[in-house]
Amino acid sequence: xxxxxxxxxxxxxxxxxxxxxxxxxxxxxxxxxxxxxxxxxxxxxxxxxxxxxxxxxxxxxxxxxxxxxxxxxxxxxxxxxxxxxxxxxxxxxxxxxxxxxxxxxxxxxxxxx
Amino acid sequence: xxxxxxxxxxxxxxxxxxxxxxxxxxxxxxxxxxxxxxxxxxxxxxxxxxxxxxxxxxxxxxxxxxxxxxxxxxxxxxxxxxxxxxxxxxxxxxxxxxxxxxxxxxxxxxxxxx
Numbered sequence: 001x002x003x004x005x006x007x008x009x010x011x012x013x014x015x016x017x018x019x020x021x022x023x024x025x026x027x028x029x030x031x032x033x034x035x036x037x038x039x040x041x042x043x044x045x046x047x048x049x050x051x052x053x054x055x056x057x058x059x060x061x062x063x064x065x066x067x068x069x070x071x072x073x074x075x076x077x078x079x080x081x082x083x084x085x086x087x088x089x090x091x092x093x094x095x096x097x098x099x100x101x102x103x104x105x106x107x108x109x110x111x112x113x
Numbered sequence: 114x115x116x117x118x119x120x121x122x123x124x125x126x127x128x129x130x131x132x133x134x135x136x137x138x139x140x141x142x143x144x145x146x147x148x149x150x151x152x153x154x155x156x157x158x159x160x161x162x163x164x165x166x167x168x169x170x171x172x173x174x175x176x177x178x179x180x181x182x183x184x185x186x187x188x189x190x191x192x193x194x195x196x197x198x199x200x201x202x203x204x205x206x207x208x209x210x211x212x213x214x215x216x217x218x219x220x221x222x223x224x225x226x227x
Contacts, residue, residue, distance in 0.1 A: 043219050044203075
């Protein structure tokens with residue numbers, strides 16, 4: 001039972017355009033959401049996060065949107081750059097004492113020059 | 114210094130071997146983690162150490178044995194593994210009291226069990 005789902009295993013966009021990566025979740029106890037980026041042969045690195053009390057968080061070219069009623073979040077990258085090509089993992093934390101990350105299966109983003 | 118370093122980067126072992134994976138961080142983080150990642154799958158949590166004590170074991174088989182000698186070091190001892198245990202093993206750390214999920218990951222140890 002996947003509680004965090006990334007239904008698109010891959011996405012290709014042209015350099016300079018917007019990349020939109022999507023993530024759906026099923027557990028209504030999740031109250032904090034994160035995006036991690038992973039290059040080959042490296043560990044995941046934290047990119048941006050959002051609390052469930054917000055619907056948007058922006059950091060430079062990266063913006064995360066949260067739609068709690070739809071249990072959906074998305075990561076927007078604008079403008080996309082070739083160096084953004086990586087696997088992007090959506091992750092969530094549920095309220096409660098354990099508070100461990102649940103990861104989605106990842107989306108491979110390829111930004112074409 | 115914001116690095117989590119893992120050694121070795123690559124390890125090949127037979128099913129009867131005993132080996133260890135090592136992880137080190139010097140960020141003063143009090144929580145350390147082992148994750149397992151298979152190809153095209155998300156990282157799966159194995160163990161969590163908080164203040165050098167094992168706080169979470171996600172029903173991991175006993176052929177994997179974690180150890181936290183001090184707040185900067187985390188080991189994963191491997192014995193009698195199976196070929197299906199071949200995977201990327203990721204170590205991570207975080208400031209436990211923040212509980213915001215902002216883990217710092219190492220580059221991983223790529224394990225192949227023959």
